[in-house]
Amino acid sequence: MGKKPCVVIAALRSSAGKTSIATGLMGALARCGYRVQGFKVGPDFIDPGYHTAVTGRWSRNLDTWLLSYSQVKEIFERAAADADVAVIEGVMGLFDGVRGEGERASTAEVAKLLGCPVILVVDVSAQARSAVAEFLGCRAMDPGLTLAGVILNRVRGPHHLEIVKSGFADFGVPVLGAIQEGSIPRFPERHLGLVPVLEQREIKNALGELVEAVARQVDLAAVFEVARSALESSGAAFEEESGLHSADRAFEEVIGDPPLGEKVRIAFAWDQAFNFYYRDGLELLEGLGVELVPFSPLRDERIPPEVGGILLGGGFPELFAEQLAANSEMRQSLRHAHAWGMPIYAECGGFIYLCEELVDWEGRSFPMVGLIPGKCRMEKRLVGMGYRRARALEANLLCRANEVLRGHEFHYSSFTPKSTPFPWAFSFLGEKGERFDGYFSGNLLASYLHFHFASLPRAAARFVNHCRAWLRQHFF
Numbered sequence: 001m002g003k004k005p006c007v008v009i010a011a012l013r014s015s016a017g018k019t020s021i022a023t024g025l026m027g028a029l030a031r032c033g034y035r036v037q038g039f040k041v042g043p044d045f046i047d048p049g050y051h052t053a054v055t056g057r058w059s060r061n062l063d064t065w066l067l068s069y070s071q072v073k074e075i076f077e078r079a080a081a082d083a084d085v086a087v088i089e090g091v092m093g094l095f096d097g098v099r100g101e102g103e104r105a106s107t108a109e110v111a112k113l114l115g116c117p118v119i120l121v122v123d124v125s126a127q128a129r130s131a132v133a134e135f136l137g138c139r140a141m142d143p144g145l146t147l148a149g150v151i152l153n154r155v156r157g158p159h160h161l162e163i164v165k166s167g168f169a170d171f172g173v174p175v176l177g178a179i180q181e182g183s184i185p186r187f188p189e190r191h192l193g194l195v196p197v198l199e200q201r202e203i204k205n206a207l208g209e210l211v212e213a214v215a216r217q218v219d220l221a222a223v224f225e226v227a228r229s230a231l232e233s234s235g236a237a238f239e240e241e242s243g244l245h246s247a248d249r250a251f252e253e254v255i256g257d258p259p260l261g262e263k264v265r266i267a268f269a270w271d272q273a274f275n276f277y278y279r280d281g282l283e284l285l286e287g288l289g290v291e292l293v294p295f296s297p298l299r300d301e302r303i304p305p306e307v308g309g310i311l312l313g314g315g316f317p318e319l320f321a322e323q324l325a326a327n328s329e330m331r332q333s334l335r336h337a338h339a340w341g342m343p344i345y346a347e348c349g350g351f352i353y354l355c356e357e358l359v360d361w362e363g364r365s366f367p368m369v370g371l372i373p374g375k376c377r378m379e380k381r382l383v384g385m386g387y388r389r390a391r392a393l394e395a396n397l398l399c400r401a402n403e404v405l406r407g408h409e410f411h412y413s414s415f416t417p418k419s420t421p422f423p424w425a426f427s428f429l430g431e432k433g434e435r436f437d438g439y440f441s442g443n444l445l446a447s448y449l450h451f452h453f454a455s456l457p458r459a460a461a462r463f464v465n466h467c468r469a470w471l472r473q474h475f476f
Contacts (some may be wrong), residue, residue, distance in 0.1 A: 003234075004080045005227035006116040007148075008041075010090035010107045012134055016123040017153040019047050019194065020184055021177075022089035023207070024214025025223060027054030029085060031211060032220060037083035039076065041107045042091035043387075043408040043450065045276040045314065049197040050187075051089070054207055058279045062088065062114075065098055065105035065387050066406050066452045069113055069238045075280050075454070076114055085227050088116060094138060098387055105387070108145050115235030117148040117226050119176060125154035129167035136171060144236065148226040149174035151218060154181040176226070177218030184213045196316075199272045263289050264468045267304045268311040271296035273324060274349055276314030281453035281460070288457075288464045297353065298323050302333035306475065309343040309467030310334070312350025314450055317368075318378050318413065321358050325366040334369050338444060340474070343397055343466040344371075346446035348411055351438065352376045354446050356418070372439045372446060373418035384409040390426040390437070390449050397445040397466050398459040404429075405456060407449035415448075443470075 009022035022038075030036045038051030038059035043066060051059035060079045062072050080086040090107030097106035111118050120138065124131045131152075139147050150168060155161045155178045165175050185206045188195045197203050266285065268277070274297060282292060292311075293304045298320060303310060317324055324331075334354075338344060346354050357375035358366050368376075388407050392399035399405060405426075425438030425447050438447025443466075453460040 003115070003231050004037075004083060004086055005224065006080070006086035006088065006114065006230045007223065007227040008088045008090055008107060008111045008116045008118045009121060009151075010094045010111070010118050011121040011123070012138070013093045013123075016121050017179070018089060018121045019050065020187070020210060021121050021151055021153065021179065021214060021218075022087060023047075023050045023054055024184065024210045025218065025220075026051055026087045027207065027211030028215035028218070028220055029087070029224065030055050031215065034084040034224075035082065037080045037086045039079070039086060039088040040091070041088060041110050042105065043410075043452075044091065044193075045278075045450075046194050046196050047089060048279075049275075050194070050207070051087075053197050053203065054211060057083070060280055061278055061452075062110050063105060063452070064109055064113065065101075066408065066455050068240055070240070071454060072110065072113065073235075079280075085224060086116075087227075088114075090118075094118070094120070095141065103142075108142055109238075112145060112236040113238055114230075115233030116230050117146040117233075119148055119223065119226060120150045121153055122150050123153050124160070124164050125156065125181060128160065128163045131164055132167040132171055132173065135168070135173055146229075146233070148229065149176045149222075151175075151177040151179065153179045155179065156181050174222070176222050177214075179214070179217050183217065185209050196272075196275065198275055262468065262472075263291055264309070264464060264471055265291045265293050265304070265307045266309045266311055266464075266467055267293045267295050267307040269297050269313060269315075269350065270294035271298045272315075273298050273317050273320040274313050274315035274353075276347070276349065276450065278452045278454065281451075284454045284457060284460055285464060288461055289468075290464055297330050297334075298327065301327070301329035303330075303337055306471075307342075307467075308471030309345070309463070310337060312344070312346035312353060312446075314348035314350065317349045317353045318358065318360060321360055321364075321366040324353060324368065325358075331367075331369045335371065338371050341443050342470055343463065344444045344446075345397055345463055346444075347450050348409065348448050351415075351446040351448060352413055354439075354444070355415070358413075371444060374416055374422075374439075375418075376413045376415050378413050380412075382410075382412055383414050384411050384448055386410075388449060389429040390447070390451075391429060393424055393427060393436075394440065396425060396440045397443070397463050398451070399462070403459075405449065405451050405459065407451045409448045409450065411448055
């Protein structure tokens with residue numbers, strides 16, 4: 001596969017405006033007739049939905065902690081193969097990665113790995129020439145990173161712009177755009193970040209305004225030329241972490257195999273309450289012979305027919321608790337599937353939904369599916385956040401005993417088991433030591449862990465084989 005024009009849109013801190021500007025750029029370039037492939041650095045599920053909405057192409061996650069370097073390269077090259085340009089939105093600040101592991105999983109690391117130049121979004125609302133010092137500091141901190149210019153955000157009028165642009169010009173730094181304060185729409189936010197695209201009725205109009213505003217205030221031709229400069233770079237060589245995914249074949253080999261046995265239909269929850277999935281993980285399942293069948297726990301009365309397994313991803317069941325509780329037919333359908341022995345795998349929001357009870361922020365209690373003996377309660381503080389190594393306490397739908405999955409958690413709910421001892425699924429190994437999480441019993445595996453199937457294809461294959469075996473036993 002040949003190298004494609006690519007550019008990284010980064011910032012020095014969160015809330016500088018990089019999501020809006022990256023999304024606006026993707027949409028503006030798409031309006032110019034380019035086939036634009038969007039990417040997001042890190043494990044975020046929400047921002048890629050905005051990219052997808054303006055490009056018409058599924059945005060992908062590039063995460064060098066969840067995935068090996070070779071897997072990140074493969075995902076990037078595969079997704080961008082038929083695109084004209086790739087636009088990558090960074091995560092947090094430019095150099096912010098896994099705590100205690102240097103630049104690992106940072107935007108800077110991904111940019112160097114893929115050989116992509118970086119355009120820095122600079123919030124200048126409370127500064128002028130001092131903004132130049134921040135840029136020059138980034139250049140000095142990592143001379144191996146290609147910093148191609150800046151897009152100024154929240155400019156407070158012509159005089160302010162003149163001062164800031166003059167400062168950057170003094171040091172030969174290209175200013176590729178200047179976004180006037182208040183000129184782009186603000187998207188609603190809540191406890192986990194932006195409100196997902198699927199939940200916003202007027203999102204099409206708001207995204208149209210965003211694209212138009214960015215196209216008017218950014219030099220799109222200059223941005224594309226920056227992206228084209230990536231054609232001259234092969235990317236930096238990074239040494240793979242010792243033992244990381246060593247027992248698996250490369251992602252491209254697994255995804256390129258013919259299906260391992262007959263096709264199997266797997267139902268996956270997809271609606272406003274459940275939509276957190278890594279697109280490349282789903283596509284890996286398809287490469288293993290899976291036909292993914294969407295269903296809505298909010299609106300459907302039962303799971304789809306003739307499926308061999310159920311996948312319940314993350315999302316926001318806490319915001320739809322009343323509607324989920326009211327759909328007793330779906331809850332009963334899931335209980336029946338479990339009683340039949342159908343394999344069920346659930347993550348975070350799916351884990352919450354399968355518990356007996358969910359207590360919201362106001363103290364109201366709602367009955368959930370009832371397959372996991374315990375209740376979840378929404379807390380006012382963040383309960384779990386960060387990358388996790390999850391060691392399987394015994395063999396389950398994905399793992400052998402003591403096998404370790406890499407994943408991520410981000411939630412405001414706490415879980416209280418109904419009784420002890422409890423059949424915990426994993427031991428989470430994180431910054432604060434070891435703790436137990438999730439639930440495993442028979443055909444049901446659920447936890448707070450967001451797992452990227454592509455990070456360990458053999459785990460994905462195990463789940464598919466469990467589903468295939470169940471389907472063969474009951475229908476053939």
